[in-house]
Amino acid sequence: MARRKKVYEGKAKILYEGPEPGTLIQYYKDDGQLDAVPPQAAVEGKGVLNNRLSEFFMSGLNGIGVPTHFIKRLNMREQVVRMAEIMPLEIVVRNYAAGAMTERLGLPLGTPLPRPIVEYYFKDEKLGNPMVSEEHIVAFNWGNQQDLDDIIALSLRVNDFLSGVMLGVGVRLADFRLEVGRVWEGDFMRLIVADEISPDSCRLWDIRGLDLSERAAQGHEPIPMANVYTELARRLGVLPTNVTHNTKPTLIN
Structure with a gap:
């Protein structure tokens, strides 16, 4: 071969x-x-x-x-x-305050947001993948206004789907990262979800335990999901039977 x-x-x-x-x-x-x-x-x-x-x-x-x-x-x-032609952007959808948002806005970790918030980051590791605005995206021709409208619609639909699926297995989707690509069908161009959707691109919290608002009131952080890869696959019913680590992934030094 x-x-x-x-x-x-x-x-x-x-x-x-x-x-x-x-x-x-x-x-x-x-x-x-x-x-x-x-x-x-x-x-x-x-x-x-x-x-x-x-x-x-x-x-x-x-x-x-x-x-x-x-x-x-x-x-x-x-x-x-x-x-697909991958756009030079990472799209982050946030449902709860976590990570950089808590630092920027001084929000307590785990604060529910009034609505899902979509953020854009320019994909350049040398620059630290800086956050950018819609004005930057249009001005530097990374996308046009129609692209931005489509990204928002796409991202929120993905968020609705993922949030529902995760909630059904006892997991809270705090935020996640998407990459979007362009594909052409004849003369027609459309945007599609690319890259991957996995624990590498999601922040997941286990719902078991105190409610997030109760934990925040008591000064506690949300409960991170233990053994996230194996446990999420098990809860969703997609855990392969021949994966050797049945309980806890083995960290590689």
Whole structure:
């Protein structure tokens, strides 16, 4: 079998040329993502679980009419995805105050937001992925006003879906990060959800225990989700039977 041509390698994934024109093979590594929310360490078997979890979420979004790049899962670590022109933006949707928002606005960690808030960050690690406004995006031609309207609509639909799914298994979705890509169908261009949806790109809190408002009133932080990869896959019913760590992922030094 001919060797696949590598197209791109990031912290958590490798992209190879796909089996058909306009497709890619996305391979999930076990490496951690330092820019995840929150940062994730390298975990044995993480790539297998993220492959299954992203398949679950992307398939669910496709099923309700939210377009994604996901086509099908090939094996334990690989899936076929649609090739897209990735916008140089990270879109963060926040439901609760956490991370940088608590620092910027002085909000207590875990404060429910009055409505989901969509933020934009310019994808440049050398600059620290700075937060940008819609004015920056239009001025520097990273997207136009129609793109921004579509991103907002897409992001909020993803948020509704993910929040509902997570709530159903006892998990609170504090915030998450999306990447969006452009695809062309003839002369028609549309935006789709790309990259992945997994614990590497979500901040998840376990609902078990005191209510968030009660914990905040008592000076306690929200409960982080323990063993997030394995536990989320187990709750969603997508935990592979041949993953070796049945209880707790093994951290790689």
